[in-house]
Amino acid sequence: MYTLSSKLKLTAIICMIVGAIGLIYGFIAAPETVEDVKEMMASHGEHGEAHAEEDTQEINVEQLPGGDTEVENIHGYESETSHGEETHAEAGHGEAASHDNEHYEHILHQLQNKPWAALYVAAFFFFMIALGALAFYAIQYAAQAGWSPVLFRVMEAITAYLLPGGIIVFVLLVLSGLHLNHLFVWMDPEVVAHDEIIQAKTSYLNVPFFLIRAAIYLGGWIFFRHLLRKNSIKMDDATDLTYFKKNFKLAAGFLVFFIVTESMMSWDWIMSLDPHWFSTLFGWFVFASLFVSAITTIAIVTIYLKSRSYLEFVNDSHIHDLAKFMFGISIFWTYLWFSQFMLIWYSNIPEEVVYFIQRIEDYQLPFFGMLITNFLFPVLLLMNSDYKRVNWFVIMTGIVILCGHYLNVYVMVMPATVGESWFIGIPEISAVLLFGGLFTFVVFNALTKAPLLVKGNPFIKESKHYHY
Secondary structure, rough: OOOHHHHHHHHHHHHHHHHHHHHHHHHHHOOHHHHHHHHHHHOOOOOOOOOOOOOOOOOHHHHOOHHHHHHHHHHHHHHHHHHHHHHHHHHHHHHHHHHHHHHHHHHHHHHHHHHHHHHHHHHHHHHHHHHHHHHHHHHHHHHOOOHHHHHHHHHHHHHOHHHHHHHHHHHHHHHHHHHOOOOOOHHHHHHHHHHHHOOOOOOOOOOOHHHHHHHHHHHHHHHHHHHHHHHHHHHOOOOOOOHHHHHHHHHHHHHHHHHHHHHHHHHHHOHHHHHOOOOOOHHHHHHHOOOOOOOHHHHHHHHHHOOOOOOOOOOHHHHHHHHHHHHHHHHHHHHHHHHHOOOOOOOOHHHHHHHHHHHHHHHHHHHHHHHHHHHHHHHHHOOOOOHHHHHHHHHHHHHHHHHHHHHHHHHHHHHOOOOOOOOOOHHHHHHHHHHHHHHHHHHHHHHOOOOOOOOOOOHHHHHHOOOO
C-alpha cells in the first residue's frame, strides 16, 4: 500500500495556495473600464504616434503666383468652404473617436479574458490528462493486454482527477454561459445578431444545449470510471473472473462512448472558441494530444513510485513500452498537426486559413515551438531503444512533452480569447501551479486507497514476468 509522504502533500498544497493567490491577483489586475485600458496603454507608450498631433506647414501666400489676387481668391475660397470643412472634420473626428472606443473596448475584453483563459487552459489541460488515462486504461482491458496490469493502479489513480477536474471545467463553462467572461464569442447575443455564420449554427451553439452536452460527456466518463474502479477493487478478493469480465465489457462500451463524445467535446469546448472555423481532423488532433499527455504522465508517476521502492514488479520492459507509446503517439500527433495545417493552408479558403494566419502572425513562437517540443524532442530522444529504458531520460523527455502539449492547448485557446494581447505571465503560471498541485494531490491520494497491485487480474502473472 502506498503512503502519501508529507513532503509531497505539502508541496502540492503550497502550489495550490500560490496558484490561487496569483490567479486572484490576475483577476484584480485586469482592467475594468475602457479608461483603465487607455491608462495602461498610455503608460506603456502604445499608440502614441496615432494620437499625437500632426505638424502642419504654413504656406507663405505672398510667395504664391498672382500675389494679392491669389490671396483674395484663397481667402474667398476659404470663407466659402470653411463651414463645409468644419462639418466634415467634425464627422471625421466623430467616426475616429467611435473607432477608437471600439478598439479600446475590444482590448478591454481581451485583457479581461486573460485570467479566465489562463484558468481555462490549465483546467482543461490537467482534465484531459485524466481523460486520456481512462481511455488508455480501457484500451488495456478491451485488448486484454498482458504487459500492463501491474500499471493499472497508477492509471486508476490518475483517472481519479476526472471528478474534481470535470466539475471545475463544467463550472467554467457555466460561468461562460452566464456571461461572466467573453471566452465563447457565440454566447454574446450582440455578436450573434450581426453574424450570419454564427446565426446559422445557433441550433447547435446555444448555451442550454451546450451545457446539456457537457453534462452528458462528463457524467458518462465519470460514471464509467466509477464502475471500472469499483470492479477493479473487488477483483482483489475475487475467486473467479466475474469482475474481470465485467470490466472487459465496460471498457469496450466506454471506448464506443468515448470516441463519439471526445470528438464532440473538442468541437464544443475548444473549436467553438473560433465559431467561424472548423476542421474535420480536430477531434483526432485533440485526442492525440490528451492521449500522449496521459501516457507520459503514467510513465512519470510510475518511475517516481519505482524510485520510492514501490511497484516492485515494474521493470525496464514496462517503462520501455510506455516510452514506445510516447514516441509513437508523438509522431501521430505531428502527422495530424501537419495534415490539418497543410491541407487548410494549401487550399487557402479564407474562412479556414484565417485560423492559422492569426496564430502564425501573433503566436509564432509557441505555434512553431510546439513542433520542437512535441515532435523533434520525443523523436530524437526516444528513437533509440536503449534510451527508452533509462528512467531519467524518459522523465526528461516526458516533461518536455507535457510542456509542449500545454503550449498546444494554449495556442488552441488563447488566440480566440485574448487575441494579440497574450503573454505567459502571472495568471498563466499561477493556473498551472493551482491545477498542477490539485492534480498531484488527488492522484497520489488515490494511490493510498488500494493496493498497488490488482491481484485478481488473470494476466497479472504474465505482467509481473514481462520481459523481452
